[in-house]
Amino acid sequence: MNISVVVPLLNEAESLPELTSWISRVMDANGFTYEIILVDDGSNDGSWEVIESLKQNLPNIVGIKFRRNYGKSAALNVGFEASKGTVVITMDADLQDSPDEIPELYRKITEDKFDLVSGWKQKRHDPLSKTIPTKVFNFFTRKMSGIHNLHDFNCGLKAYRKDVVKNIEVYGEMHRYIPVIAKWAGFTKIGEQVVEHRARKYGTTKFGLSRFVNGFLDLLSIFFVGKFAKRPMHFFGTMGALSFLAGLFIAVWLIAEKLIDISHNLKYRNATDQPLFYIALVAIIVGFQLFLTGFVAELVSRNSPERNSYHIEKTV
Incomplete structure (x- = not known):
């Protein structure tokens, strides 16, 4: 199998039909063999019923439902464990990530031999209350991790070699720093791709201001564990x-x-x-x-x- 697309989701029932249809069109147009792993992180808006319905028409869909909300990192970790593709793509379910980016991400992994390619939403459709703290966190993450070529560590649209997702562990709220975790695990060829950032079409964001405090604490945790876990x-x-x-x-x-x-x-x-x-x-x-x-x-x-x-x- 060429590609596993892992999509963590929470209350995204409205966007799932459009998202899965779009992914399927891109995959079929490029001749990829693929699976779409939808990890329902405790939704209460009928997202799981939508997944079950989509599964009937799209056998490439794999649905996983948590009994309660565990968080995005947990959903990604379980999705990584279930993935079978040689390249794993992650994207958010809110249609702000474009599936049209998948072929180029796949090429960078298979032809350019990157371990991980992270998207960079160079032009964002977010308010300043979100973009400014994000820039600050990205600055400190670059300085502390030594990964100076990434502009947006938290972009949900990423591509991985299979070996990467099978050898890292994502827990707590560490999904923001997967490139840092991958680097500490020995996967050092990390690249970046400018990707389109689309305005949210359905629903509202699931993240509040607390994520910036948690993100800073997670960064300190990753830095300490990565540098001193073995000593x-x-x-x-x-x-x-x-x-x-x-x-x-x-x-x-x-x-x-x-x-x-x-x-x-x-x-x-x-x-x-x-x-x-x-x-x-x-x-x-x-x-x-x-x-x-x-x-x-x-x-x-x-x-x-x-x-x-x-x-x-x-x-x-």
């Missing part, structure tokens, strides 16, 4: 050593100062009367605790076997 002692040990040595230095300084005063028969004050004494004490304790945290982190696996366990109600 947490390098992080905690370094921080612990610096804190411990700083406290020890202050403590030695206070002791030396007191000994000098005694040797010169000078009036001295107790070490415990000085604020530096308590700073040194806290620094030593914190340094010791960070060391212990590092040792424990070395022993505990970061992967929980239940982290990507989802209750799937139905499949078709």
Whole structure:
């Protein structure tokens, strides 16, 4: 099979018939063998009934329904697991991503040998309240990840080699940073394609302002896990050593100062009367605790076997 198109969706009943028909036309026109994996993330607007109806006329459709809403990352992860194509395309269900981009994305993966190609919606149809925070996040993501050639990490329209989606794990709200996750997994040939951004035709956006706060926290999480997951002692040990040595230095300084005063028969004050004494004490304790945290982190696996366990109600 050439292509698997993974479409996570939440309350997009109105757009699904048009979207699946459009994808099918593009695939047939280019002679691709394909499947369309529709992952219903707990919709309550009849989206699943629409998927079941579409399945009767389009056998290429694979439907997966969550019992409740888990989020876009969960839907993508399950879609990746179910995919069978040599190239996997992801797109949103709201018709803001154009299926006409699929042939060029496919070519970049198969001919140009990219591991991942991310869409760049160079001209957006979004309000400033959305575009400005997005630009800020993309700037910081480029700086922290080292992937300097991507302008839009969060674009839902992406293409992947099969090996990529089978070797990465997307959870929480990490879908925004899949290129970063792929890079940490060793897939470094990452490209970009300018794509059309269409105005939303049906419904309303499912994302609020909280996604920007969550996105920043997720970025910090990815950066830490990607850099120190296999060697947490390098992080905690370094921080612990610096804190411990700083406290020890202050403590030695206070002791030396007191000994000098005694040797010169000078009036001295107790070490415990000085604020530096308590700073040194806290620094030593914190340094010791960070060391212990590092040792424990070395022993505990970061992967929980239940982290990507989802209750799937139905499949078709």
